[in-house]
Amino acid sequence: MKTEPDVFSIYDLAKAEKSTTCWDGVRNYQARNYMRDLMKFGDRVLVYHSNAEPSCVVGTATISNTSYPDHTAWDLKDPHFDPKSDPNSPRWFMVDITLEAIFQVPLALSELRLIPELFKMELLRKGSRLSVQSVRAEEFKKICSLGKPKRLNS
DNA sequence: GCCAACGTTGGC
DNA sequence: GCCAACGTTGGC
Numbered sequence: 001m002k003t004e005p006d007v008f009s010i011y012d013l014a015k016a017e018k019s020t021t022c023w024d025g026v027r028n029y030q031a032r033n034y035m036r037d038l039m040k041f042g043d044r045v046l047v048y049h050s051n052a053e054p055s056c057v058v059g060t061a062t063i064s065n066t067s068y069p070d071h072t073a074w075d076l077k078d079p080h081f082d083p084k085s086d087p088n089s090p091r092w093f094m095v096d097i098t099l100e101a102i103f104q105v106p107l108a109l110s111e112l113r114l115i116p117e118l119f120k121m122e123l124l125r126k127g128s129r130l131s132v133q134s135v136r137a138e139e140f141k142k143i144c145s146l147g148k149p150k151r152l153n154s
Numbered sequence: 155g156c157c158a159a160c161g162t163t164g165g166c
Numbered sequence: 167g168c169c170a171a172c173g174t175t176g177g178c
Contacts, residue, residue: 002176028161051176109177127159129175 001061001097002131005049010058010102013047019099019152020064024072025080027092031132036067036093038134045097046135046143048123049106056106057123057143065096103147117142 001023003009013021026032043063049056069090072078085091112118122133135143 004176030161055177127176129160131175 001045001133002048002050004051006051009049010047010099013061013097013099014102014152016099020096022065022070022096023094024070025078026070026094026131027073027080027082028131031130032093034132034134035095039063039066039095041066044100044140046140047097047099050131054108054110056108057103057112057147058106059102059147060100060144060149061097062100063095064098067093067095070094099152101149101151104150105146105148107143107147112143115142115146 005011008021013019023035026035041063045061045063046057047059047061049058069087070080070085070092072080073082073085073090073092074087075081080092082091109124112121113124118124118139121135121139122128122130123135
């Protein structure tokens with residue numbers, strides 16, 4: 001899952017109550033479908049900082065609440081307000097994620113591109129813009145082995 | 155700041 | 167349903 005660190009970084013997540021946040025503001029149908037239809041409680045996710053210097057995979061989190069309507073779509077003052085989302089038939093959904101580990105070695109895109117096991121990874125595809133993507137188990141494992149995750153409570 | 159790669163909108 | 171115009175994402 002991508003986030004712009006200027007807006008909400010993994011360090012903000014670490015500081016949040018119970019290291020948990022709702023993943024609001026996603027306004028892309030495919031990304032929404034991943035969250036609404038595919039994500040299950042306990043699923044693990046990679047946290048990625050986009051538009052950063054450099055852009056990096058910075059840690060892991062878990063799904064701590066499965067999908068529910070994204071109420072920020074109905075909030076006039078929210079930057080992601082969507083007049084076409086009807087509270088009686090919500091258009092946008094979100095999940096909650098809880099921080100699992102921060103990488104002691106953040107993994108920049110340029111570095112990930114050099115890893116043969118990751119050549120097919122969606123994140124590394126040219127023009128890959130989707131903010132919620134699926135990651136293959138082997139890719140997840142490889143990235144964790146490179147990132148040296150530092151668990152919160154251990 | 156540039157621009158490729160999308161996704162969305164709306165006229166027809 | 168097609169597609170041009172426009173808007174957004176995000177690496178570089």
